Each structure stands twice: as structure tokens, then as C-alpha cells.
Amino acid sequence: MERHNKIGRYEFLVEPFHCDFSNRIFMGHLGNHLLNAADFHSNERGFGMHFLNGIRKTWVLSRLAIEVNEMPVAYTRLSVETWVDSVMRFFTQRNFKISDHETGKIYGYGRSVWAMIDTETRQPADILAIKEGSIAEYVDKETICPIAASSRVRMSDEGQWAGKVETHYSDVDVNGHINSVKYVEHLLDLMPEAWHRTHCIGRIDVAYVAESHFGDVLNYYCETTGEGKTAYRIMKQRGEEPPLEACRVEITTVKPHL
């Protein structure tokens, strides 16, 4: 397969109401554009949810990292390019490049890891057993993604409680799970205005551990993990059941872009 067929390129408008008070896109909406690009790219190549639903399989996002030089402002026409970097039996790695659709200016890159599961057993499914392993034809090892690999977000068990979020109707996706980008959106909503006025996000790493559901309460615990780096452990709780880890997020801040 030609290399240019391996890469999908999608245009997104940075909508004005998807921008924060500094007129730059919310990280949650940027993450959503990346997930859309992944969805379109895999559907167009016959490995997306449209095909997988019919054989009782689905993709589950395992890790997502986004690293930006700058967050695009309202009305920017973004180009999100995405390609599959490697395929193993139970995981694929998918990369992203985020640039200005007209000027080519690069805003940043993304990396992600996806597992395939059986929707009935919820057990890992063998990706290479699907369509005789032909997903390998789409693997592009040549295109460079110049950011560090996505992280498992290592942290101790000593995190400090940082806040509690109840999940509601608008958090839940068609699978009945809390939408992947909502963990990040809620985390940034825990920060006061003063934090947002003095910090910009340079990189975000999300490691998904277990799905949470409508009505689960999410407790956020934080720990400083380096210069400008804070990791968060998100524990889900359902009624009187013991809390379980749902997700970990590491935020790396930089000086404000403004």
C-alpha cells in the first residue's frame, strides 16, 4: 500500500464555542477531534466500529497522549493526520499530527494505544485474526511522530485528594461508558480560574484502566511527578461498592502561550 493511503487527513474547524476564555480550543475538544480522526480513518479502511460492531468486537482506548506547542485559536481550520504506527496481537499504536490546514503550521502531535475486545466477553480479541491480519497493510513505520511514547502514568499510592466529580447524562457515550475525554475535561474543571490564567498545558497523558458508568462518582487524587508535572489517579465509586481505579492522567504545564 502507498504510504499516502496509510495516512488519513481530516479537517476540523476550531468552533468559537469550543474555545476557552483565552480564545484557544479546550483540550477536551482537541482530544475529541483526534478520536474522531481515528474513527474515520479506521472506518474508511474497514477496521472501524462500523465493521467491528457486526462481529461483536470493538476498539477500546488504552492510552492517549497529546503534546502541543500552542493551542489553536477560534476559527482555525485544523488538519488532523492519523496513521497506525504498529500492530500487535492485542494492541495497535496510532499517531496524530495536528496542524493548520492552510499554512501547515504544526500545533502538536498525539499518540494512542488501542486494544480490541470482544463485546460479549469483554476479553481481549486477536487483532491479527481479523480479515487475515490485513490491518498490517496500513501500518506506516516511516512517518515520524516526534514526541515521547504515551505513558502508563506511574504514581505512588500517596496521592492527595483533589476533588470529586459526579457523572451525569452528558458524560455518557453510546456504550454507556463515561466518554474518554470527559476525565480530562472534569480534571481541568477542578482547577480554579487563577490556575487557568497562569498555566498552559504542554502535554497530557491519559492511561485508561477501567470503564466507569452513568452515576459513578469519580474521586481525583494528585501527586507531583516532576517539574511542572502532576499525575492524577481517578477512582470510580458506585454506591457502597469499593472504589476502583478508572484512569490516570498526567498533566505537564508550560508557561502561558499568550
Next chain:
Amino acid sequence: MERHNKIGRYEFLVEPFHCDFSNRIFMGHLGNHLLNAADFHSNERGFGMHFLNGIRKTWVLSRLAIEVNEMPVAYTRLSVETWVDSVMRFFTQRNFKISDHETGKIYGYGRSVWAMIDTETRQPADILAIKEGSIAEYVDKETICPIAASSRVRMSDEGQWAGKVETHYSDVDVNGHINSVKYVEHLLDLMPEAWHRTHCIGRIDVAYVAESHFGDVLNYYCETTGEGKTAYRIMKQRGEEPPLEACRVEITTVKPHL
């Protein structure tokens, strides 16, 4: 001006992660598409925020009504048509038609009322004094919008307290105000899963009274206003200041579309 130049038509994809657990678009995201269409239409005709910001004026959404037969499902290519129905000195009325971009199937309609204000004094500005009143050239009185006029949402002072919402970073737009569609999104988030499984929204009316800001607490008070109709008064509170009315919303429910 030709009638077809008076109507703007914009295509939007119903993104999979903008759909609820029933695979239908969230009302907040549908409302956002309408506000985008209004923004694009007015900018393209020289009466949008891009022009107004330079003369220290802005549009303020005063009322929004959306009435739907059915909410579109994921991957639908929506067409949102919008046109200005009437212009008065301090207000314009703008209508919307929501249909399937390919089949033309009609999902519903919208109506809205907009005021123009001076961004320094926050006082009403004379719309007809701008560009010698040439906004009147874009008024389309022929195209039909077959839903009732947007409502002021009348209710008594006897509403029952229905819930409290703290506002956070992701609620705030570039003007520092709580985003217009967030009042609706938060309202729907007050409802438990059982309500969403047994109710669908047939119509929503929003009457904006005063802007609220990052950190304001919103208290929702509700009152039954008719068969399947509930009105909500949203009171904003900032620290120890007395509460003030921010917005009223009336929801008209129908039997589930599913």
C-alpha cells in the same frame, strides 16, 4: 437581494462522541450547531462578531427555541439553514431549519432573538444605525418556520429547588460568560438516568436574562407549566451577593423516539 442569498446553509456531522446513550445527538451539541450557523451566516454577510468586535458591539442571545420531531443519530450529515426573519431597532429574529443534508428529511426547527449591545457600556445598540440599516436587505419574510414563537418562559415565583450546579472552566466562553448552551446541558445533567430513559425532548425554550460568570453557582427551580411541560428558573449566585435570575428554560417532553 435574491431569497437564496438570504438563507445560509451549513453542514455538520453528528459526531459519535456528541451522542448520548441512545446514539442521538445531545441537545447542547445541537444547540451549538445552531449558534455556529448563526455566527457563520452573520459573519459572511458583514454583520457578525468579526465586524462588530471592531466597532465595540456584539450580539447577545436573548431567546432560543428548538423543536424537533426526532433527534438525529450519530454520523448523520445535518444541514442547518438559517435566515433573519425580522429586524427591529434593538432585536433581530433568526430562524433555523434542521434537516438531513442528503435526504432532506426534516428533524426540526429553531427560533432565536438576538440583541445588539455596546461592549463598553453593555447598553442596547441601535442595529439599524449600523451600515445604514443595510441588515434589512437580508431579511427573509417568505421562508416559513412552522413552530411557535420563542417564549419568555413565564412561571410563578413558587418553583421548587431542583438542584445546584457550580460553574467551571469548561463552562466559560471567550467573553468570560457561561456559554449559552451550558444552562441546558447542566439542566439535563440534573435528571437521573431513569428520566432520560423514559423522556425525550420535543421542544426547548430558553430565555436569557443576565450573563453569569466563572465561579457563579447556579440554582435551578422548577415548576410544571402544562402537560409534559416543565419550566426552570436558573438563579446565579456569586459569593455572598444576593442571587439573581440568569435564565429560564422550558422543556416540553414527548414519548421516547426509540
